Amino acid sequence: MKPGPRRSISQADIVDAAFEILEEKGFAAVSVRAVAAALGLTPTALYTYFPSKGALQAAMIEQLLAGVAEAGTDPEPAWRERIHLIATALRDRIAAHAGSIALLTSGPLDGERSRDLAEALIAAFADAGLGGDDAARAGYAVRAQVIGAAALDAAAAAVPEETPTPQTLWKEPSRHPRLEASAHLGLDSGEADAAARRWSLDRLIDGFVPTR
Amino acid sequence: MKPGPRRSISQADIVDAAFEILEEKGFAAVSVRAVAAALGLTPTALYTYFPSKGALQAAMIEQLLAGVAEAGTDPEPAWRERIHLIATALRDRIAAHAGSIALLTSGPLDGERSRDLAEALIAAFADAGLGGDDAARAGYAVRAQVIGAAALDAAAAAVPEETPTPQTLWKEPSRHPRLEASAHLGLDSGEADAAARRWSLDRLIDGFVPTR
């Protein structure tokens, strides 16, 4: 293809292409060169739209978080439900885009949407009656919980092929009996269901919001 | 230098060299080539010790987590203190090695030490009177909390130079008033103190362990 002006490709097109690669081939495969190739461009052409790979990743994070805070902005549902709506929206966004937790933990997290998310959670806890500082601490704890759980889930998903244990007559006593006894919960295989996540988040909320 | 057998370098030496690069130049800089160069070796020589870069990273994770579970294994302190000891040990290890949260979220997390950590937390919650399933859920929540908070802290640390806001006469009303009002807590700048972290973790524990 010959050089020259072309019908413009938008920043959003580039972010979309990057997400496609992220989901299909993982975070490490999201290279400037691969994204450019997916769009039929030369790597250098991308630097017309984004000044660096980091700037592209920041744009990806903003798109990932778009609308999450708004899930709990409507003041109609009670504060607890609003927290669940925000937490679930964040969790679902991360879960819907394989590899996105690596993206989130790869650099700064100070975009506008990231702050919107923090603000919405603090507001919900303030509506629950918490003072400003406690509401901020509770909101931080919820963000840490959702992101931490997503990180643990991604780590579980990255575990290679389960090697079928050869049948042995004598079983070694396990060093992790309690962990293994809880395997059916699916916590460390990323298979916990939505009800279980809701229950755990309710426990965290209960800890921060004193019942009177 | 000429090829040939040399006084052996150990796997631990390689892991140590890798940590030095991680802390000084960040996760992205931990390359097989850079680690080899730091040891005066050729990249290919490292493949004698580790079959892949991933195997080296897994060894780094195991070293990072070494001893963390043991911080709360002694049955003498009460269960709540044991949880704090484990959580603090994990947090301190991550904080002491800049870039290590990227390491932890870069791949599988199924090593022996990782399981030791999970087991120790579940055991402490079981001592608190929780049933096996609830203890597992509470232990998972604590792990998620510490790792999620470390991820948020690292994201805050990665935020580039704070551009001093030019003095303006008329201030735009902020879209994040509650978040900004809580800036003094240092939550989103990775500067929360140990007492604040302990308080927040106590809230989480309270949510899971019903007071009677």
Added chain:
DNA sequence: ACCTGAACACCGTTCAAGT
């Protein structure tokens, strides 16, 4: 067993040049 050197298929980014 442990190591080198060459090679392959990749990276992010810069620069001069084209239209």
Added chain:
DNA sequence: ACCTGAACACCGTTCAAGT
């Protein structure tokens, strides 16, 4: 303004070969 092509200093990994 948008794009190409060449270039630079890097990657992880494999392979044949040395001692």
